[in-house]
Amino acid sequence: MSWFKRLITTKISTNYSDKKGVPEGIWAKCNACNAPVYHAELERNLFVCLKCGYHFRITARQRIDMFLDKDGRYELAEEVRPVDRLKFKDVKKYKDRLAAAQEAAGENDALVAMKGRVKGIQVVGTFFDFSFIGGSMGAAVGEKFVCAVDACFAERLPLINFSASGGARMQEGLISLMQMAKTSAALAKLAAADIPFISVLTDPTTGGVSASLATLGDIIIAEPGALIGFAGQRVIEQTVRQQLPEGFQRSQFLLDHGAIDMIVSRHDMRNIIASLLAKLLHLEQPPADEFN
């Protein structure tokens, strides 16, 4: 199956396929180059293929572990939980989908907000979890994000968001669309206070998340090879009836079209972000981590 067929994002919608996550077991196969990789080795390499550099999708907690300093972490808005306000039911009840996702991911919803440090610099991080209903943004994700922004605002801490989302959560109807306005308004308040916001786009960032908080960073960084865009590729193909160009909506495409500041590999993420933040905050240059 080609990579674009696995993605079913339609405009601002949810993406359910999560076949690119980290495979279970002792041996894994790279999604990009098919090379067999030893799982423990993959983990040591921050879930980046040792052969081809493909960045596997990772969970919010895995991201936090590799990004924030080990000590001084404090989770924010942990108590915020999703509510099924519409009593939504498609082939499954939304309530049951939520319960299953919570069980599988061990999270309340698709976003984790964490206060912590990056090389000693105090920050607030928000981390999307694509394994939780495609990282889709409903009321709980919006609320957690706003709580994180409020914490930044109160203590003048920079915000770093790692997005991985198919878009708005359809099962919450228009409430989910309104989270785009809610999160963007909170970021406008943060910007007015001259507090930095760094947005890191990881695979995938599409639809309602891409068209709100994710594209509002002072600095926007993408991981290599990430799918980033507004509309889903099938929808675009059906609309324009043309074959999509090679590498369409991938990180390099966004860089080439001026949509992002830089592409940064997972290994360099801490170094680059700490270095950027230190300048924006007028702090001394932090020492570079030596990876491995």
Place this chain on the structure above:
Amino acid sequence: MNLDFLDFEQPIAELLAKIEELRYVTTDSKINISQEIARLEAKSRELTKAIFSSLDAMQVVKLARHPQRPHTLDYIERIFTNFDELFGDRHFAKGTAIIGGTARLNDRPVMIIGQQKGRTTKENLERNFAMPNPEEYRKALRLMEMAEKFQLPVFTFIDTPGAYPGIGAEERNQSEAISRNLFAMSKLRTPIICTVIGEGGSGGALALGVGDKVLMLQYSIYATISPEGCASILWRSQDKLAEAAEAMHLTAEKLFKLKLIDQIVSEPLGGAHRNYEVMAQNLKQALIDDLTHLRKMPMDKLLQSRYEKLMSFGR
């Protein structure tokens, strides 16, 4: 089948056809024709009332997309005076799916921005089916910032299937065009009143939809995704379209109950397309009332209550 009428309106169409026929019957017949016509007309009104009192969600979707439904320009013509259409984002394109410009409402200057659907195929091609490209959202933002500078209240009219999903749109960063509008509208220092007049399709609608008051016409819709898209993704079948539309809570009535919109503007009997004048009058009155109320608020209080309302969504 009368194509001016939707499938569920066909009984009304049949009655109206009968009335038309009667009008041409020569008057020498024994029964009193004008009485019969009056009787049938009353019956047609009753029938219309009955049908429209229990519309299901998909029927409202059809009304919201009705080709005869009044579009942004129809309202501009009837509600405002002295409209000067202004074009361009100053970087890339003139912009035809979103129209905008200065005008007067009861003699006072205002800024108008809205998506414009076409009625014929030719018009729709020119308007890109009211699916804006990024530069059109940037044009809208330019006009909003001008409105802020010269203290003009902003009226937006929302009527779009969604932002255009095209290759060029992605190259020019459709995502950022939308997010930038959400960001800017949340703090624009002038009153903003948004009205969903037909189809409120997703982020492409929301990009003109952040304001102090959000109104919906009675038979308009507003949703995160089209019912067709929702049915195909969640049900994997277009047979479930009606079920999807119902589940999505996309009608004005349901969204008002969820406190996601501020006000519903009544439509004339049979829908906005049956009487443009009455519809425009209803909307004009609602817009004037809202603006009068908003003008009384000090700017900081206006912005604070706009912000608080945005934060309340989903709480």
